[in-house]
Amino acid sequence: MTAHQGADRPRYAYLGPAGTFTEAALRQVVTPEEATYLPQVDVVAAIEAVRSGHADRAVVAIENSVEGGVSAVLDTLATGDPLMILGEVLVPVGFVLAGRPGTAIGDVRRVAAHPHAWAQCRRWLAAHLPGVVHVPATSNTAPAALLAGSGDPVGFDAALVPPPAVEHYGLAPLAQAVADNPHAVTRFVVVGPPGPVPPRTGSDKTTLVVHLPSNQAGALLEMLEQLATRGVNLSRIESRPIGDSLGRYSFSMDAEGHVEDERVAEALMGLHRVCPHVRFLGSYPRVDAPHGDVRPGTSDADFRAARTWLTALREGRAH
Template sequence: MLGYFGPAGTFTHQALRTVTDAPAQPFGSVQAVLDAVRAGEIEAGLVPIENSVEGGVTATLDNLASGDPLVIVSEVLLPVSFVLGVRPGTTLDQVRAVITHPHAHAQTRDWVVANLPGAVVTEGGSTAGAAEEVARPDSRFDAAICAAVAADLYHLDVIASDIADNADAVTRFVLVRRPGSLPEPTGADKTTLVAYMHADRAGALLEILQQFAMRGVNLTRIESRPTKKAFGDYCFSIDAEGHIGEPRMRGTLKGLHRVCRTVTFLGSYPRADGISPKIAHGFTAAEYQAAEDWIDTVMGRTR
């Protein structure tokens, strides 16, 4: 059984349906999904991790970084399109109170200001939860900013479509399970990890970044997150091009293990966009192997 950040009708649910039609259980929060995976209640869970407009989803980043180990085994990219859903009979000029998820509000703020200048937007829950709330006859909210699938699920009228400020917005989702065998390298992979500094000092982040740069590993995302242990104590959530099975990524992780207080490995998995990294001269697997062969030859000559 799979799980996802629900309820039914969320973008996460929509993303899950692009990869499987298998039965899946919705959960009310990202933490609830990940806790269910850790407890063995579900085999794997799909949660949002990054948005092209708003950046990382902090609930996912922080919950993956703490607690019992979990690994990402695949990712899904989903173009995000929002609608304004209302109870039947409601018109645009009657909308005074709107409810939606914080990320949805952030991605539609300009549209709301331009088209609903007198409306108050309340953030909370999920976009599908917002649609469900507005569908209640006694709801204090007049409209929900949600996915079209949620408006349809809860029988709301769509009085405005494609209301996102950025028509090219994309949300990235990851399928997470308990540690086990990793997906095989495909040549177009991504590795996710969290690096913890030994101490907050000048050059500490540079020391971490050098482990990637000196091996020709490109980063696709890096975000600082508080460790929640002390004020000013931060860790770094990182996505990098490559797979732990490749020599350059394996060397990078070994280097990080030497210079960091802790490294949390969160998986190596295929990129959803299928883009292969541009590997500079000297960093291919063949060149790493040639270097190892040369060292073996030199050592044999000096015995």
């Protein structure tokens, strides 16, 4: 994931500024000594930087254990010039309520936060700062950078920020560990231009975008049967509006397995036969354990044995 032909240092776009959870994910992929970090104003800009050639890779959040899929990332990957997911990393998520030095928590009336951060702290906020106003931010550290600025009014009194951002931006912690779920985690993916699929490891994930075969009753079942009958388990499936009219949806999904696995390949061919649009977003090593075992009759050996038997039948060598 870190090599780039024809350049001394690969360029990685990510949601900035410094101190975001995305930067923490990026540091798991490649160090600042190995690559050039390109902070972007939002996740769409990070992905489009790869499409335009201004970056070689992008690291973006795709799923949170509390809030689910990141719609902007799912929708941007589902349309436009094809891109591929090359890998994934997990980052634990926690927040601190921080302000400028000298700020007292009793003075806080407006809190800046990324919408996902606000959603993950809403119960704590309701209990400790009832009536506080949410000021949306473009990233988890954008309000920290504003608070650390010239001292001019910024339109809010405090911000929900990642713990490392407090020291990085010279802020004062007003309350620690304010997230409602201490076990929250965000999944980030490494996105690059189309190319060779990362080799199969035996613990892989395949990401797809699929449109339903029709708008009739049973269309979703018909689509899912292509996976279920081949023993392909889904670890994530989300509907997203196609956008051309009301009531038309596509499905973003993560399937357990690799495109080189017989069952996954057969399922992809089945989807291609019955669905009007299938976008393959890559097969890549997964960082967590598979949710289920391979169902009997759907291993690579089972598919190969069935194919050998069918060939023998066609050639008159078996009955």
